[in-house]
Amino acid sequence: MGSAPLAARVVVPVPLPRPFDYLPPSGQTLPPVGSRVLVPFGKRECVGLVVDHQAPTHASDRLKPISQVLDPALVSPQLLELALWCCRYYGAAPGEAVNLLLPGALRRIRGFRPPPLPFLALTEAGRSAGLERAPRQAEVRESLIDGARPRQELIEQGIGSEVLRRMHQAGLLQEMDRAELPAPEPGPTLNAQQRHAVAAVLAARHRFECLLLAGITGSGKTEVYLRAARRMLARDRQVLILIPEIGLTAQLVRRIESRLGAPARVYHSGLSEGERLACWRAAHDGSARVIVGTRSAVFLPLVRPGLIVVDEEHDGSYKQAEGARYHGRDVAVMRARRLGIPIVLGSATPSLESLHNEYQGRYRLLELSERAGTARLPRWRVTDARGRGGGLDPELVTAIRRHLDTGGQVLVYRNRRGYAPVLMCAECGWSADCHRCDAHMTWHQSAASLQCHHCGHYQRTPPRCPECGSPELLALGAGTERLEDQFRQAFSDVPVHRVDRDSMSGRHDFDELLASVREGQPCILVGTQMLAKGHHLPGVTLAAVLDVDQALFSADFRAPERLGQVVCQVAGRAGRGEREGEFLLLTRHPEHPLVTDLARGHYLGFARRLLDERCAAQLPPATALALLRAEAHQVDAPRAFLKQAAGLLRSAHIEIIGPLPAIMTRRGGYWRFQLWLQADDRARLSAHLGRHYEGLHELPASRQVRWHLDMDALEL
Numbered sequence: 001m002g003s004a005p006l007a008a009r010v011v012v013p014v015p016l017p018r019p020f021d022y023l024p025p026s027g028q029t030l031p032p033v034g035s036r037v038l039v040p041f042g043k044r045e046c047v048g049l050v051v052d053h054q055a056p057t058h059a060s061d062r063l064k065p066i067s068q069v070l071d072p073a074l075v076s077p078q079l080l081e082l083a084l085w086c087c088r089y090y091g092a093a094p095g096e097a098v099n100l101l102l103p104g105a106l107r108r109i110r111g112f113r114p115p116p117l118p119f120l121a122l123t124e125a126g127r128s129a130g131l132e133r134a135p136r137q138a139e140v141r142e143s144l145i146d147g148a149r150p151r152q153e154l155i156e157q158g159i160g161s162e163v164l165r166r167m168h169q170a171g172l173l174q175e176m177d178r179a180e181l182p183a184p185e186p187g188p189t190l191n192a193q194q195r196h197a198v199a200a201v202l203a204a205r206h207r208f209e210c211l212l213l214a215g216i217t218g219s220g221k222t223e224v225y226l227r228a229a230r231r232m233l234a235r236d237r238q239v240l241i242l243i244p245e246i247g248l249t250a251q252l253v254r255r256i257e258s259r260l261g262a263p264a265r266v267y268h269s270g271l272s273e274g275e276r277l278a279c280w281r282a283a284h285d286g287s288a289r290v291i292v293g294t295r296s297a298v299f300l301p302l303v304r305p306g307l308i309v310v311d312e313e314h315d316g317s318y319k320q321a322e323g324a325r326y327h328g329r330d331v332a333v334m335r336a337r338r339l340g341i342p343i344v345l346g347s348a349t350p351s352l353e354s355l356h357n358e359y360q361g362r363y364r365l366l367e368l369s370e371r372a373g374t375a376r377l378p379r380w381r382v383t384d385a386r387g388r389g390g391g392l393d394p395e396l397v398t399a400i401r402r403h404l405d406t407g408g409q410v411l412v413y414r415n416r417r418g419y420a421p422v423l424m425c426a427e428c429g430w431s432a433d434c435h436r437c438d439a440h441m442t443w444h445q446s447a448a449s450l451q452c453h454h455c456g457h458y459q460r461t462p463p464r465c466p467e468c469g470s471p472e473l474l475a476l477g478a479g480t481e482r483l484e485d486q487f488r489q490a491f492s493d494v495p496v497h498r499v500d501r502d503s504m505s506g507r508h509d510f511d512e513l514l515a516s517v518r519e520g521q522p523c524i525l526v527g528t529q530m531l532a533k534g535h536h537l538p539g540v541t542l543a544a545v546l547d548v549d550q551a552l553f554s555a556d557f558r559a560p561e562r563l564g565q566v567v568c569q570v571a572g573r574a575g576r577g578e579r580e581g582e583f584l585l586l587t588r589h590p591e592h593p594l595v596t597d598l599a600r601g602h603y604l605g606f607a608r609r610l611l612d613e614r615c616a617a618q619l620p621p622a623t624a625l626a627l628l629r630a631e632a633h634q635v636d637a638p639r640a641f642l643k644q645a646a647g648l649l650r651s652a653h654i655e656i657i658g659p660l661p662a663i664m665t666r667r668g669g670y671w672r673f674q675l676w677l678q679a680d681d682r683a684r685l686s687a688h689l690g691r692h693y694e695g696l697h698e699l700p701a702s703r704q705v706r707w708h709l710d711m712d713a714l715e716l
């Protein structure tokens, strides 16, 4: 035994189900676990990570040596283990760990130097150095004596970049990513529930605990995060805050910086590669003390971790849709557990998964049941929209008029872009459908086109019915574009802003609009999901949700939960300022039990009843669910593959249902089917699937389909 030479086991980002063994670089010892290395792979070279030292499984004389050790021990063994666990649990190749752990710049072979930071400041040495004989350096000092300034400004002032580089090298200057921040503001006095929540987080500072902060919209959850974060910073600990979308970063970063007086670093896919690398390095060397990021930030290296926060923990954007299909919230909980630190999951509308974990005693519930400060929850009203035809609902019009006239702003949510969801022939009943999907094409009037929102198919609007030639085409239903038109006509005295992917070409547009809305002049905002999420708009006094009736009858067992979340989130946009708010829910089914239940306006009660139903029906989160999905251009191929897979995966502990058609059976020209794999225990289900992962690849029918496993699937 002991005489076998050790090899380094290396993962490389390729979709093969195992790591590979390599010898140490010639004349060197084995690089430690977590090292970033360059290895020969097939005909090329690849960047990989050393995950283990092991007696090689193949004859060692056939092993190749590592070409180069790029960064020894770059990733901590603990973080590496978390990423590998993720790949196993979510049924991805181990090489995906490289993609999870390293930003793009570090996945490439050539070293990559992050661009210089944009601000320069004097160091202590720079302030006191004798610069009598270096007049240009003295000029730099003069320019920076009052504090940091943008490098660009100095250059425009005529200072050469060479001088700056030399002073930086000599330790007279330091680079910063922004000018110094103003002294932190104290912030409001916390109410009793907030104080209790902060105390609970701090009490857990030396151990793992998962705290589910269920606070109604505007109850001051963010204030709780900030207060706990401040205490962690004072103890020199790093704080990682995850948010579901890039759009919410700017708002949060401003708040963190003004409250904590420390710069917040940002990590998400909207940044350049250099910016991502810079943040990664700052997390790694500890100079980043507060980091705000989207789900991929859950794998950032932290040297002195103190607290993880997952804001809007119920949000489906935390689930990755490709590669390792991990759930950012769940991985964050796993990470906090391994680090032995507290984690806060915050939401006004917690997921049933988290509520279930709380019942099971795994998470601790902290409730904020009142709005913070003087704000109150809006009054709720359900309006029967039956038989109202295509125009605006008269009750909605009256309510909007009333709020505008008293100086309020109005927010209307509709989860459909475009002018009308259906274009239909009045003569023969033809409707414009996508030929590649089981879906109607949406009519976009301003773009004069029909668009499929599922596969992106696009065509010009036909002038007449392609079936019977009739020119009378009817637009059925209203998307955001039509609502915008209708509001413009009905309320010509105020601005109407549409917020959706068509009208907001970039983040910049949206931020600018939000800033102008915050100035408080009466206006109407109409839009999709973009509007529903966490934006603080204190001038909004009326919020309305239109036409969610589809969700009441959806085949997706999660539809009622999502409906409840979106309704409560939109309602929560109203009345966040001084004035009382009002919320309107328009439905053609006011007597539907989900609607009457929601109308009580108490999300936790609503969610608990849904959870009881899920448990009774043996659905997640009471059981674990994975989907094996397959799709192909031929309708028989996915079914054949899934039947073979069902045979392979059969087990006493796992219930296998299907092959079943996906809810949208045809999309983008593909026929889509799935196998439901259910078990009482998540770990056991995942382990079972892991054992058969290679077997699935080897099934004869697998070559005729595109397939993947989706553990803890959210979409059906």
Ligand code: ADP
Pocket: 188, 189, 190, 191, 194, 215, 216, 217, 218, 219, 220, 221, 222, 223, 224, 372, 373, 374, 536
């Ligand atoms: P949430 O994150 O729950 O939506 P925020 O923390 O954003 O709530 O708080 C909503 C508003 O109330 C913010 O403007 C915040 O500054 C204010 N606020 C929070 N806590 C208090 C408090 N204890 N007293 C007064 N105002 C508060």
Ligand code: ZN
Pocket: 425, 426, 427, 428, 429, 430, 465, 466, 467, 468, 469, 470
């Ligand atoms: Zn026709």
Ligand code: ZN
Pocket: 434, 435, 436, 437, 439, 452, 453, 454, 455, 456, 457, 667, 668
């Ligand atoms: Zn389509």
